[in-house]
Amino acid sequence: MNSREAFVVEAVCSRYCSYYKPDREEDTACEGFKFFQRLSSQTPAILAALRPKQSYAFKDCYHHLLYHALCKRCDFLVDGCDFTDPNCTGDPLPCGGYIAADLLLEHSIMHENQLAETLISEQGYIALRDDCVLRHLESPYLYDITNDELYELDQQGFEFLTACNGSRQLAEFPFNKEFLETCLKEGLLVIGPRKDLRHFKLRPSPIPSLRYLELQLTSRCNLKCGHCYLGEPTKRDLPLAAVLSVLEEFEQMQGLRVLFSGGEPLMYAELRALNAVLPRYGVRKVLLTNGTMISRKNHADWCLFDEIQFSLDGLQKGHERIRGAGTFDTVVDGMDAVREKGIPISIATMVHRHNLEEFETLAKWVGDQEVLEWSIDVPCIAGRLLENLDFLPTPEEAAPFLRYATGGSYHGADEPFACGYHLCTVTPEGAVLKCGFFDKPLGSLKDGLETSWKRIRPVSLSNLECASCSHLLDCKGGCRFRAEGLLGKDPVMCALYGVMENT
Ligand code: SF4
Ligand code: SF4
Ligand code: SF4
Ligand code: SF4
Incomplete structure (x- = not known):
């Protein structure tokens, strides 16, 4: 052992490490020890500032920073270190190097940038996770595409994350330790080797911001559902060039989520070509399908979506009554195929006269399906439902089942505006509508x-x-199309909240 190593053993291991044994010779040093070896050669005075252990309560406030900087590079990670071993019971402490580094951070004994430089040198490039994007909406945000989470940021946090473009080292610019720790904890930032420079497409969005875009790729469909609000299809496809151009514009407008729908989007003639370029767009891509055309054989048509939503209007009897014989099993097979590829699924259900009796059993069935969201709605009187009004339950019959809905995220729920505040629809004819x-x-x-x-x-x-x-703040007036006039009340929501007519 040379004199520097002896100094680190005395200042760090003997004081802070619960695994330290005075006479033991180690073949391999842990990363905590190596860090203090480097530090003692660069800035010996800092080691002298380490206080006696008794005066310092270890709080592990910088767990994620230290885990990235030390443990992830340590020869003892998991196999040999109780602290990082998930199977280790109790509350094991980390090594003395980790604890002493936490002390330096906690008490700001060392300048943050200098610490970062020593902790994470050539591997210390910091980048926003590839599936996270920054958005300049009504205020600055970070959007986690995979988890569909929107985080509001202050200006300082936004500027810091904008600089985290994969080409700069953590030590190069000032950062807020608590904010960095939170981002690492949530897995929004990664520290590692240099990456390709990332360009964020940032500019102020219009106000209100357009966050959700329903893109009806085609009006063609293989089914003839009795409640279809589109009525008889016009057999039109939105040209691929128009699809790509609207995706680009939506992203530039700071959009978050695209709902690819139809008709049945799997009938879109240029679906393969669209899939080939989907990864270019930094938005969440959700496929809304009737599920009858999804199979293991055509997975190239759907495997790049972040979520696939299946329309399921009941168990076999109720679903097939409205969507046609033989459709239930194909939807269930489609769901299995998607699950096997690891893509999250969600289910959308319409309450209609022929699934009222089976709804309780349907709820149990959906509960076993591990879905991201179960959205439940009541059909609006439009399209083919005009010829099939007997499918429509009364508001009082349908409303109780809306409470079975689970999951789902709508970012901006506190704003004092009725439905569709951040949404619009593009039709296969290229029309831009308030909603479908x-x-x-x-x-x-x-x-x-x-x-x-x-x-x-x-x-x-x-x-x-x-x-x-x-109930206005919860209900927000329900659906403006179903309401009696653009400013009227939505009878289904009134039934849900128990609001009587003429009140
Ligand atoms: S806490 Fe464990 S894994 Fe982390 S640096 Fe110390 S010995 Fe290595
Ligand atoms: S509701 Fe959907 S699946 Fe059914 S006919 Fe209309 S577009 Fe096709
Ligand atoms: S009117 Fe509102 S709630 Fe109804 S379908 Fe359109 S956006 Fe949705
Ligand atoms: S009156 Fe009816 S539609 Fe309007 S907010 Fe109340 S419950 Fe909702």
Whole structure:
């Protein structure tokens, strides 16, 4: 042992390490020890500042930073270190090097950048995780695409994350230790080798921001559901060039999530070509399908989506009554195929007259399916439902089942506006609509998505006939299409909240 090693053993191991044995010679040193060896050659005075252990309570406030910097590089990680071994019971302490490094951070004995440089030298490039993007919406945000989480940021955090483009080392710029620790804990930032420079497509979004885009790729469909609001299909596909251009514009507008729908999107003639370029777009891609065309054989058509939502309107009897004979088993097979590929699934269900009796059993069945979301709605009177009004339950019959819905995330739920505040739909004809139900277009793709979106007139909650309803902040007036007039009450939501007519 040379004199520097002896100094580290005395200042760190003997004082801080619960595994230290005075006479033991180790063949391999842990990363905590190696860190203090490096530090003692660079800045010996800092070691002298280490206080006696008794005066310092180890809080592990920098767990994620130290785990990245020390443990991930340590020869004892998991196999040999109780602290990082998930099978180790009790509350094992880390090595003395880890504890002493925590002390330096906790008491700001060493400048953060200098610490980062010593801890994480050539491997210390810091980058936002590939599936996270920054967004300049009404305020700055980080969007985790895979987990569909939106984090609001202050300006300082936003600027720090903008600089985390994979080409800069942590030690190169000032950072807030607590903020960095939170980002590492949530897995939003990664520290490692240099990466390709990442360009964030940042500019202020329009206000209100357009966060969700329903893109109807085609109006063609292989089914003829009795409640289909689209009615008879026009057999149109949105040209691939228009799809790519609207995706690019949506991303530039700081959009978050694209819902690829139809018709049945698997009937889109250029689906293969679309899949080939999907990874280019930094948005969450959700496929909305009737599920009958998804199979293991055509996985190349759907395996790049972040989530696949299946329409399922009951168990076999209820589902097939409205969607056609033989459709239930194909949907269930499709769900299995998607699950095998590790893609999260969700289910969308319409309450109708022929699934009321089986809804309880359906709820148990869905509960066993491990779905991200079960969205439940009541059909709106439009399209083919106009010829099949006997499918429609009364609001009082349908409303109790809306409470079975689970999961789902809508970012911006606190804003005082009615439905669709951050949403629009593009049809296969290229029309831009407030949502799929409103047929008076805001504009067309020829005008541009942003130009069309800026024509939207958000419906303020204070203007609704519901303005005095005690449930307004939860209900938000329900669905504006189903409501009696654009500013009226939604009878299904009134039934759900027990609001009587004329109140
Ligand atoms: S706590 Fe364990 S894994 Fe981490 S540096 Fe110390 S010995 Fe290595
Ligand atoms: S509801 Fe969906 S699956 Fe059924 S006919 Fe309409 S577009 Fe096709
Ligand atoms: S009108 Fe109905 S369908 Fe359209 S966005 Fe509002 S809730 Fe959704
Ligand atoms: S419960 Fe009825 S009245 Fe109340 S906010 Fe909802 S739709 Fe309006």
